[in-house]
Amino acid sequence: MSLTSTLGNLSAASRAVGSLASTLSGGSFASNLRTASFGGVPFGIEGVTTSGGRRVSIHSYPFRDTVWIEDLGLLPKVFRINGFLIENSAIYGGGGVVSQANALLAVCNSPGGKTFVHPTLGTVQNVTCIEPLQMNERKDLGRVFEIGLTLMQGGARVYPKASNSTGDQVQLSGLAAVAAALLNFASKVASYVTLGVSIVNQAISTVTKWYSIVKSVIADVKAVIGVVSSLSGNYGRYSSGANSGYAKSNAKAASSATVASLLSAAVTQRTAVETAGASMVSAASSVSDTDAFSSAITAVVEAVAATATDPADAVRMLSTLADFYPDDPTTSSVIGDGMAGMQTAIGGLVRTTVVAQMAIASTSYQPSSADDAASVRDSIVSLIDDEVTTAGDAGDDETYAALRALRTAVIADLNSRGASLPAMTTFSFASSLPALSLASRMYRDASRADEIVAEANPIHPAFMPTSFAALAT
Structure with missing residues (x-):
């Protein structure tokens, strides 16, 4: 074999290897x-x-x-x-x-x-x-x-944006309302307690009556079911409640938590309500110590709110406690007038404390739509408005002004959180379809099937109603 032939073969082989390497490397x-x-x-x-x-x-x-x-x-x-x-x-x-x-x-x-x-x-x-x-x-x-x-x-031109925390403002306004109610309560009670033991007995009777309502509220079955709303994972349409909204969700329970452990914790919290209630009745026997008496009422209200894992349950339970207008019959004597004044003053202090705590509880409520946020806002504002009118008629100027500020804070908080959420609209279909199919048709996203099941509340997700309200987008 000649040298020229050998070199030619080597060159061809080299080109073949190079071509193969080029092919393999793209x-x-x-x-x-x-x-x-x-x-x-x-x-x-x-x-x-x-x-x-x-x-x-x-x-x-x-x-x-x-x-x-x-x-x-x-x-x-x-x-x-x-x-x-x-x-x-x-x-x-x-x-x-x-x-x-x-x-x-x-x-x-x-x-x-x-x-x-x-x-x-x-x-x-x-x-x-x-x-x-x-x-x-x-x-x-x-x-x-x-x-x-x-x-x-470069990147997008983004400027820092400062904004007030509407939830913090509700918290501060709620505390201010309770402090103002205590101030007006103390100014009235100072003259009532000088009339004798009948006034103190009336105070005990009034808080005992309200405590009986508290005990019925904490036995609420829906609140017990709502205990599982903080569990991680999907447990059906009734599990997440107002802890999971459209834009945000509250913190879940620890991964080690179980239904049994959460129910056990709920029992402990209801026991705390009973302990706080006993302390409140005891504080009523020394109603002249208005600071201690008000603190005892606040402790009961906070304990009731703590029994509700779902913020929606907390708002609903507290709204029941806010409807407390004691009207035990009294005589037309000086002592009778004092007894009437005492129960009215306690009723005002209790209602303001409850309304303030309800407003605070609403800051953790995660609305599912703009309509949901507006509904919760209107229900709370309605109770605040009732108490604003009552405080104004009673001449409790400090309570009146504090409740007006609380009303403004609640509206600002729920309006700001609901503004970015989609509104509800009615969808109608010719026949009953599965939730997965409807979610794909309505939103181009089958993963939102659970969302429309929660909104429409069908008998079974495979047979959705032909007309129901759901998020517009």
Whole structure:
């Protein structure tokens, strides 16, 4: 075999290996490169340097051998390009080199981010030329212009937005309402207790009557069912309640929690209500100590709210306790008037405390729609309005003003949280269909089937009613 033949065979084998490697790797490196362009103007590239990484601040301290490196986020991507424009390029076309140069200069002079096509990284959006465009025209290169570009990728223009926490404002307004009610209560009771033991007995009788309502409320079956609303996972349409809304959900119970453990905790909480109730009746025997008496009532109300895992149950239970207007018959004597005044004053203190706690409980209520948020808002505001009228008629100016502020805070909180939620609308279909099919048809998202099941409350999810209300979007 001749040397020439041997070399030819080796060359052929080399080309075959190269072809196979190119095929296995998806083509040659050069064939995978993209044509570079900035703002729609193409150009050739000799080299590009890409820089990025983390933005840090280095802190050094006396007599410490190491430094602390504080991470401040990502650095912007910067591309430093050495390239060229060539007339009637065989790769990217482009036409005359002078017109290409003018087009590239116009792009660099215009404001706003542009699209940059990187040879290997591909398309990069929102890129700006951050340094002057360098364009070198040389006699020996003729119809080739050398260019230098420094580009940086930017982001959206977002400004910090300060906003008040509407939930915190409700909390503060609720506490202020209770403090104002205590002030008005103390001013009245001071004269009543001087009339003798009958007034104290009336106080005990009044809180005992209200406590009997409390005991019936904490035995609410729906609240017991709502205990499982904080469990992680999907337990059907009745499980999540107002702990899971359209935009946000409250914290779930620990992963180790079970139905049995949550029911056990609920029993403990109901026992706490009974303990607080006994303390309240005891405090009524020393009603002249208005601070202790008011604190005892507040403890009962807070304990009742704590028995409800579902915020919707807390609002419903407290609304029942707020409807307390004691009217035991009394004589027309001075002592009888004092007894009537005492039960009226206690009724006002109890109702204001309950309404304030109900408003606070509503801050953890997660509405499922704009209509749901408006419904909860209206129900709470209605009770506040009743008490505002009562306080105004009684001349309790401090309570009146505090309840008006609480009303404003509740409206602002539920309006702000409900504003971003979709409204309810009525959907009608020719026949009964499964929830999965309806969710796909209504929202293009079959995963929202549980949502429409909760709204429509069908007998079975496979047989949805032909007309029902659900989220519009």
